[in-house]
Amino acid sequence: DTEVTQTPKHLVMGMTNKKSLKCEQHMGHRAMYWYKQKAKKPPELMFVYSYEKLSINESVPSRFSPECPNSSLLNLHLHALQPEDSALYLCASSQAGLAGGGNEQFFGPGTRLTVL
């Protein structure tokens, strides 16, 4: 299985809502990532989890709260978002080793989030 799945595919939420994005992989990868991609822009890294521990937080506002309940799952909890948070949210996974090799990241299809 070489697939990263993300749910939901589309999400519309108000600024007072609480919602969660989910990501799952069964490739045995121990590094997982959240990226945010605005229209016509490249993906921007938000968070990195390595062996289920948060290793990188790219100064993301606290209204985004990541969670890695186990090695296959990655969640992104959303609360009190702003309209400018509307974007495509991409999850990725990779091998966790850094000693060599490409350790390419495999991406999911993304969740298109609209904040009203």
Place this chain on the structure above:
Amino acid sequence: AQKITQTQPGMFVQEKEAVTLDCTYDTSDQSYGLFWYKQPSSGEMIFLIYQGSYDEQNATEGRYSLNFQKARKSANLVISASQLGDSAMYFCAMREGPGRRALTFGSGTRLQVQP
């Protein structure tokens, strides 16, 4: 300074012809990795090809090859025999150093293959 530069916002190519997408990078690390991803309009990022900084041979994967010129800090993607399904956004990305996992992406090149 930008770490990854893609100078071609858009490119057109005729079906069955080859096309080169440019990518230059900036790093002071000796160990780094360079990646190319394809993003169709559906949004999913599809991994195409990888080149390590110590790899002596240019990477190839099917119709994709990477023209790696280390001294010039360039890692251009060559797509041979273009197909209509190759129409997409293409991103060059870099992972610096042996201790980092994060990818830095260039601004992308939108490729349109014409019949």
